[in-house]
Amino acid sequence: xxxxxxxxxxxxxxxxxxxxxxxxxxxxxxxxxxxxxxxxxxxxxxxxxxxxxxxxxxxxxxxxxxxxxxxxxxxxxxxxxxxxxxxxxxxxxxxxxxxxxxxxxxxxxxxxxxxxxxxxxxxxxxxxxxxxxxxxxxxxxxxxxxxxxxxxxxxxxxxxxxxxxxxxxxxxxxxxxxxxxxxxxxxxxxxxxxxxxxxxxxxxxxxxxxxxxxxxxxxxxxxxxxxxxxxxxxxxxxxxxxxxxxxxxxxxxxxxxxxxxxxxxxxxxxxxxxxxxxxxxxxxxxxxxxxxxxxxxxxxxxxxxxxxxxxxxxxxxxxxxxxxxxxxxxxxxxxxxxxxxxxxxxxxxxxxxxxxxxxxxxxxxxxxxxxxxxxxxxxxxxxxxxxxxxxxxxxxxxxxxxxxxxxxxxxxxxxxxxxxxxxxxxxxxxxxxxxxxxxx
Amino acid sequence: xxxxxxxxxxxxxxxxxxxxxxxxxxxxxxxxxxxxxxxxxxxxxxxxxxxxxxxxxxxxxxxxxxxxxxxxxxxxxxxxxxxxxxxxxxxxxxxxxxxxxxxxxxxxxxxxxxxxxxxxxxxxxxxxxxxxxxxxxxxxxxxxxxxxxxxxxxxxxxxxxxxxxxxxxxxxxxxxxxxxxxxxxxxxxxxxxxxxxxxxxxxxxxxxxxxxxxxxxxxxxxxxxxxxxxxxxxxxxxxxxxxxxxxxxxxxxxxxxxxxxxxxxxxxxxxxxxxxxxxxxxxxxxxxxxxxxxxxxxxxxxxxxxxxxxxxxxxxxxxxxxxxxxxxxxxxxxxxxxxxxxxxxxxxxxxxxxxxxxxxxxxxxxxxxxxxxxxxxxxxxxxxxxxxxxxxxxxxxxxxxxxxxxxxxxxxxxxxxxxxxxxxxxxxxxxxxxxxxxxx
Numbered sequence: 001x002x003x004x005x006x007x008x009x010x011x012x013x014x015x016x017x018x019x020x021x022x023x024x025x026x027x028x029x030x031x032x033x034x035x036x037x038x039x040x041x042x043x044x045x046x047x048x049x050x051x052x053x054x055x056x057x058x059x060x061x062x063x064x065x066x067x068x069x070x071x072x073x074x075x076x077x078x079x080x081x082x083x084x085x086x087x088x089x090x091x092x093x094x095x096x097x098x099x100x101x102x103x104x105x106x107x108x109x110x111x112x113x114x115x116x117x118x119x120x121x122x123x124x125x126x127x128x129x130x131x132x133x134x135x136x137x138x139x140x141x142x143x144x145x146x147x148x149x150x151x152x153x154x155x156x157x158x159x160x161x162x163x164x165x166x167x168x169x170x171x172x173x174x175x176x177x178x179x180x181x182x183x184x185x186x187x188x189x190x191x192x193x194x195x196x197x198x199x200x201x202x203x204x205x206x207x208x209x210x211x212x213x214x215x216x217x218x219x220x221x222x223x224x225x226x227x228x229x230x231x232x233x234x235x236x237x238x239x240x241x242x243x244x245x246x247x248x249x250x251x252x253x254x255x256x257x258x259x260x261x262x263x264x265x266x267x268x269x270x271x272x273x274x275x276x277x278x279x280x281x282x283x284x285x286x287x288x289x290x291x292x293x294x295x296x297x298x299x300x301x302x303x304x305x306x307x308x309x310x311x312x313x314x315x316x317x318x319x320x321x322x323x324x325x326x327x328x329x330x331x332x333x334x335x336x337x338x339x340x341x342x343x344x345x346x347x348x349x350x351x352x353x354x355x356x357x358x359x360x361x362x363x364x365x366x367x368x369x370x371x372x373x374x375x376x377x378x379x380x381x382x383x384x385x386x387x388x389x390x391x392x393x394x395x396x397x398x399x400x401x402x403x404x405x406x407x408x409x410x411x412x413x414x415x416x417x418x419x420x421x422x423x424x425x426x427x428x429x430x431x432x433x434x435x436x437x438x439x440x
Numbered sequence: 441x442x443x444x445x446x447x448x449x450x451x452x453x454x455x456x457x458x459x460x461x462x463x464x465x466x467x468x469x470x471x472x473x474x475x476x477x478x479x480x481x482x483x484x485x486x487x488x489x490x491x492x493x494x495x496x497x498x499x500x501x502x503x504x505x506x507x508x509x510x511x512x513x514x515x516x517x518x519x520x521x522x523x524x525x526x527x528x529x530x531x532x533x534x535x536x537x538x539x540x541x542x543x544x545x546x547x548x549x550x551x552x553x554x555x556x557x558x559x560x561x562x563x564x565x566x567x568x569x570x571x572x573x574x575x576x577x578x579x580x581x582x583x584x585x586x587x588x589x590x591x592x593x594x595x596x597x598x599x600x601x602x603x604x605x606x607x608x609x610x611x612x613x614x615x616x617x618x619x620x621x622x623x624x625x626x627x628x629x630x631x632x633x634x635x636x637x638x639x640x641x642x643x644x645x646x647x648x649x650x651x652x653x654x655x656x657x658x659x660x661x662x663x664x665x666x667x668x669x670x671x672x673x674x675x676x677x678x679x680x681x682x683x684x685x686x687x688x689x690x691x692x693x694x695x696x697x698x699x700x701x702x703x704x705x706x707x708x709x710x711x712x713x714x715x716x717x718x719x720x721x722x723x724x725x726x727x728x729x730x731x732x733x734x735x736x737x738x739x740x741x742x743x744x745x746x747x748x749x750x751x752x753x754x755x756x757x758x759x760x761x762x763x764x765x766x767x768x769x770x771x772x773x774x775x776x777x778x779x780x781x782x783x784x785x786x787x788x789x790x791x792x793x794x795x796x797x798x799x800x801x802x803x804x805x806x807x808x809x810x811x812x813x814x815x816x817x818x819x820x821x822x823x824x825x826x827x828x829x830x831x832x833x834x835x836x837x838x839x840x841x842x843x844x845x846x847x848x849x850x851x852x853x854x855x856x857x858x859x860x861x862x863x864x865x866x867x868x869x870x871x872x873x874x875x876x877x878x879x880x
Contacts, residue, residue: 062505069502255595280592284592
C-alpha cells in the first residue's frame with residue numbers, strides 16, 4: 001500500500017527586518033520565517049504534501065524540531081487511509097498523550113500539528129486534483145462534520161447543529177462556485193500601514209492601494225497615541241470616506257488603556273480595532289467592546305485554538321474574527337472555527353501576510369463561502385504584498401480581489417530554489433547579513 | 441563583574457510508564473521527564489542556579505531546545521544585576537519580540553522562560569543563603585510589586601492594589617514564619633488515586649495515606665462513570681467521613697458531560713472536582729460550577745499564564761485554583777497569580793507531583809502564607825510520593841505536612857548521578873527499556 005515515506009523539514013528565514021517590513025507595536029524586527037514541511041509518499045506519481053508554521057525569526061529551528069516530533073505518528077501511514085479520513089488523522093496527532101502535555105492544544109506543539117495536518121490536506125487535494133477550497137467544498141455535509149473534533153465544543157456547537165448549518169448551505173453551492181470563480185473574493189490590504197514606514201511612504205502606499213481597488217486598508221497603531229491620530233488622519237484624508245479603514249494594535253494595551261486610546265481615534269470611522277489586548281483575554285475584549293461601542297472589535301490571528309474562539313463568540317467579545325491558517329491545528333480546527341462563526345453569525349476576515357499565509361487562508365475563506373457560511377460580500381481576506389514570489393502557486397490579486405486558485409492543493413509549496421537560498425543559517429542569503437533594523 | 445557563563449541543559453526522563461505511576465484519564469502512559477537547566481556563573485564560590493520544565497516524555501528534547509533559545513538573552517549577563525532585579529530579568533525574556541510569536545506567553549516557549557526565570561531565583565536565593573520561600577518573604581512590599589509584570593492585569597489588579605495587599609500582610613510576618621517553621625504546611629496526597637491501580641492497591645494506599653496524617657486524598661476520575669462511582673465509594677468507605685476527598689478528571693469532559701457525570705458523584709462529599717474540561721475554557725468552568733453547585737470546581741495546573749488565571753477569577757469559574765511552579769513563566773508570574781487569588785479571596789491549592797514539582801511549589805505556597813495572603817489553614821499543597829530521591833534537597837513530609845525547607849535556594853537541584861543515569865536516550869537507564877505499559 002502507498003505510505004507516507006518522508007518528512008523533510010527546513011528552517012527557512014527571510015531577512016525582512018533589514019527593511020522593517022512587518023514592523024508593528026509588538027513585533028519590532030521580524031524576520032519572516034517558515035518551519036517548512038515536505039511530506040513525501042510513494043503514492044503513484046509520488047506526490048508531496050506541503051505545510052508550514054509561520055514564525056518571525058528566532059525559534060524557527062525549535063518550531064521545525066517540534067514538527068519532527070510527529071514523525072513517529074506519521075511515517076509509514078497508509079496514504080489512502082489518511083486522505084480518506086483527515087479527521088481521524090488530525091485527531092491522532094492531537095491526542096498523543098505525551099505530546100499533549102506540551103500544549104495542550106496551544107503554542108509550538110499545536111502549530112507543529114497544524115503544519116502536518118495542513119500538509120496532509122494539501123496532499124489529499126493534490127491527489128484529488130482539486131484546489132483545496134474546492135476539495136473541501138465538494139465534501140458532503142456528513143463528510144465535513146466528520147472532520148471536526150467536537151471535544152470541548154458541544155456546549156456551543158453539536159455535531160447535529162453543524163450538520164444542519166452545512167445542509168442549509170447545500171442549495172446554491174454551484175452558483176456560489178460560479179460567482180467565486182468569476183469575481184474572486186474581496187481582499188483588504190495592510191501593506192501601507194507598518195509602523196516603520198514614514199509619512200511619505202504611508203501616503204504613497206495608501207494612494208496605490210486605493211488605485212489598486214482595495215476597499216479596506218489597515219494601519220498598525222499602538223506605539224504613540226498622537227502619532228496614531230496623525231497617521232490615521234493622514235490615511236483617512238488620502239483615502240477619502242468611501243474606503244474602509246481598520247487599525248491593529250497587535251496586543252499592545254491593557255483593557256483600560258485600550259478603551260482610552262481607541263476613543264481618541266473614534267472620529268475616523270474605523271472598520272474595526274484589531275488585537276487591542278492579550279489574545280488570551282476573552283473577558284478583556286468583551287469589556288473593551290463595551291467601552292468603545294459602536295467601534296467594532298476583532299481578534300484571532302493569535303487565538304490558539306477552537307476553545308478560545310468558542311468563548312470569544314459566547315462572551316460577545318468581538319464583532320468579527322480573524323482566522324489564521326498556521327496558528328491553530330490545521331484545516332480541521334479551522335473548519336470547526338468557521339462553523340462556530342456561522343453559528344454565532346459573526347463574519348470572518350482571515351488574517352494573512354507573513355510567509356504564505358495569504359496563499360493558505362484564501363482556500364479556507366473560499367470554502368467557507370461555498371459550503372459553510374454562504375457569505376462573501378460582508379467580509380474580506382487580508383492581503384500583504386510580500387514574499388509571494390517564493391511560492392510555486394502564488395495568490396493572484398485582480399482589482400483588489402483574490403482570484404480563486406485553480407491549481408491542485410493548498411498553494412503551500414515553496415520554490416526549491418528559495419528553500420536552498422534562505423535556509424537558516426547556512427543558505428547563501430544568510431552568509432553576509434546586512435544591518436538588522438528595529439523600530440526604536 | 442561576575443556573569444552568567446553557562447547554560448547546561450539536559451533531557452532527563454524517568455521510565456514511569458512501566459509501572460503506570462501517574463496514569464489518568466488523559467495521560468495514559470507518562471514517562472515523567474525534566475528539561476533541566478543548570479545556570480553557571482563565575483560569581484564568588486561559583487554558585488549555580490537550577491530550573492526545569494516538567495513534561496511527560498516525548499517532546500522533552502524540544503522543550504530542552506526551547507530553553508537553549510534563551511541563551512543569547514542570558515549568557516554574559518551581570519549576576520548582580522539579574523538577582524537584584526529579577527522582575528526586569530523576567531520581563532526581558534518575555535518581551536523578546538521574535539520568540540514571543542511562538543506563544544505568546546503559552547506552551548513550550550513560555551515554560552522554557554519559566555525554567556530560566558526559576559533558575560535565576562534559585563541562584564539569587566542561594567547567593568542570599570536563604571530558602572526561596574524566605575528569600576521572597578523577606579522582600580519589602582515595594583520589592584515584591586517590582587517583580588510583577590502588570591501587563592494585561594490592570595483591569596483586575598493594579599500595582600497600587602498589589603502594594604496594599606502586601607502592606608496589609610506585613611504585620612504578623614514574624615509570627616507566621618515561626619508558625620510555618622514549627623508546624624509546616626498541610627499536604628494532600630494523590631498517590632493512592634491513579635487510574636492504573638487496582639482496587640486492592642487503591643484501598644491499601646488510602647489506608648496508608650490516612651495513617652500518614654493526610655487530611656485530603658485525591659482520586660483520578662473520568663474514564664468510566666460506573667468505575668468512578670465504585671472507586672470513589674470504596675475510597676470514601678475506607679477513609680471515613682472526616683478525611684476530605686477530591687477528584688480530578690484531567691480535562692476529560694465537555695461542559696454538559698461534566699455536569700452530568702459529576703452529579704453522579706455528588707453524594708460522596710467531594711472537596712472539589714479538578715480540571716473537569718479544557719484548561720482554556722473559562723466560561724465552561726463557570727457553567728460547570730453553576731451546574732454542579734455546591735460542589736467546588738478547580739483548575740490551574742495547565743492554566744498557561746496570569747491572563748487566564750485573571751479571567752478564571754473574574755468570571756467566577758472556580759472555588760479554588762491550583763498553581764504550578766513549572767507551567768507559567770516562573771516565580772514572577774506565580775507571584776502575580778498569588779496576588780490575584782488574594783485579591784479575589786480564592787484559596788490556592790498548589791499542583792505538584794511529576795518530577796520536582798513538590799520541591800518547587802512548596803516554596804511559593806509558604807511565601808504566600810508569610811507575605812501575601814497570610815492564609816495557610818484553609819488550603820494544602822498536593823503531594824505525590826514519586827522521584828523525590830533524585831533531588832539534592834527533597835521535600836520533607838511529617839505527619840501529612842510539608843516541613844519548611846531550610847537549605848538555600850529553590851530545592852530544584854537534581855543529583856548529578858541521576859542526570860547521568862536518566863539522560864535520554866543514552867543514559868544507562870534507557871539502554872534496556874522494559875515493557876511500556878498503557879492504560880487500556
